[in-house]
Amino acid sequence: MPIATGLSQERIVLVIAVALFVVFSIALPGFLDAGNLLSLIQNVSILGILGVGMAIAIIGRGIDLSILSTMPISVAWMLSLVNGGMPLWLAFLCALAFVVLVGIVNGVLIAYVEIPAIFATLAMGIAVYGFGKAYLVPIEAVYISGGGTSWFYSIGSGRVLGVPAPVVVFALVALAAWLFLRYLKPGRFIYGMGDNPAAARITGIPVRPMIVVQYVLISIIALVAGIVMATALSHINTRLALSTMVYDVILVVVLGGIGLSGGKGGIRNVIVGTVLIGILLNGMTIMNLTYTVQSILKSVILLAAIVVDTLLNPRDEQTAQHGDI
């Protein structure tokens, strides 16, 4: 992180977000409406929740490409168990056990078998999707059938004190992750491991068990995101695992300023990245731009953020780190 200019990537993205926000507020009638602003955040809250999970991976110098399989498969299995007559709490425990297992396998592959995280989780993502489709949920779209009256079903669609529930869940997940990373020993360990794994091990940090804990946490966050998504849309489709959404999640994290080389950044970066994407999507929808134009504009703004960062904070021997991508 450069000190000279005082403009880190996070700040650059924040400036762009604020600039866009001001422009949209002036130019687009109805943008600055409280309802619109809440729905702006709501529309990216699932992305944000997954971003928090991805941030935990990347800060610890890892990455988790399997979350986009873990999320739909675990929730689809849970819903099909409920549709088959199982009580909700028991089905939830089954899904929880499933994601914990996925997290443990991820962690063990990375920490003990020493496969690079990007390959271990890529393979696990495919394995989870394949296993899920073959044995747990043969039909892609699993609907929440009829009589769901439990509060559980309003996680994605209800409101808490006027705030959409998905926004509240995003805030809670972000808060919990922030407290964990900032104040708990395992959280500090993750920064240590990300900054310099060898030094972390020599210092006495139990690096390998910590990696397992890290990936279990990420899997659980994926389950939470999946529950929000399913209860918001009243169904979940396992085909999500074949989508490119995982890149959007990485984008939110990296855009916010969490370096892929690990050890840097925090939850604040995820929020900044998520909000920028939210403002962009919302404004472009109000302007009624076509899907293709939206994609072009989105990528141009993202590239601009990276270019500005590179110009203001050039890499040199002091800032470059082993493992930079």
Place this chain on the structure above:
Amino acid sequence: MPAMKLLKAMAAAAVLTAATGAAVSEPYDDGQSKTYYETVKGKKVAFVPLSMGFDLTEGWNAGLQNQARALGYTVEVRDPNWNVEAGVQAANGFIADKPDVLILHPLDQQAYNRVVPRALAAGINVIQINMKSVTNGDAFVGADWYDLGVKQAEAVVAACGKDSGKNGKIAIVTGQAATPTIVIGNMAFDDVFGQHPEIQIVARQSADFDPAKAQAITSTILKQNPDLCGIVGVWDGQDSGTAAAIREANMQDQVFFVSSGGGSKAAACDNIENGSFDAYVSYDVPGQARDLNAALKILLQTKPEPGSNPFALYTPLKVLTKDNLTPSSCWKLEELKAMGG
């Protein structure tokens, strides 16, 4: 040797009973039925769906397998899991195996353009289901996407147009831009709305067949146009997201939402019943499964020169609303598996 004689006598008796038994159980032939059963028996049918595991293909396959079991032929399925290249490979693999009929479910108009002529040249009859390549096979079974678009657009015109007393403001939340179902459907929307100048399209956005995107887009559109009268959706899988946004904005009474799809109970009728969809154009998968089986039986019996005389069985579309909903309007996969086709 008395023992040997006894054995011979027993064997003779056994043959005699078997022969008379066979004679007794010989089914009645009305002049056509015997040839019918004999012609289709033992035939080989191959099916390359877009992907298994979703309501349309699972429904068709349930019907195909039921008829195959009843008539003693086989339907082999290779699942390309949404991947066009894998689909082309699967189809080519089947062509090498020389089945009697190849059923293709193309992702788009171009995907199987080379596969269809190759199969025809190899002497295999080709059926295309619900999506058609530019090249004709021997039969097409499925929805006429233009007709489907017209029916959806007309439903929204009836709800928001001149005679409804409403303001005519509508939005279109469409799907993946390049797919022919969407391209053809959009032409139909434009043609119908072109004849109704009172209809004003305030937003036209693609949600890329992703319900989460549909929800995000719709919530923004509703915030921008609080007086919106109607929304046109394109496919129930995506439209559940649009419906969620309408529900969340408490605008279910105000916004008329028309969707479409294969008409499975969880995706269609449940949503019509709970008010998520105000109208739904169904292409009725059980009916399509029956049509598919009919096309198959025709081809197996008449054995036309592949590609010589293409015919089509366009699906009669059903416009479902809360008022005309009956217990048999939609279908469940378990029921279709038990006795569909």
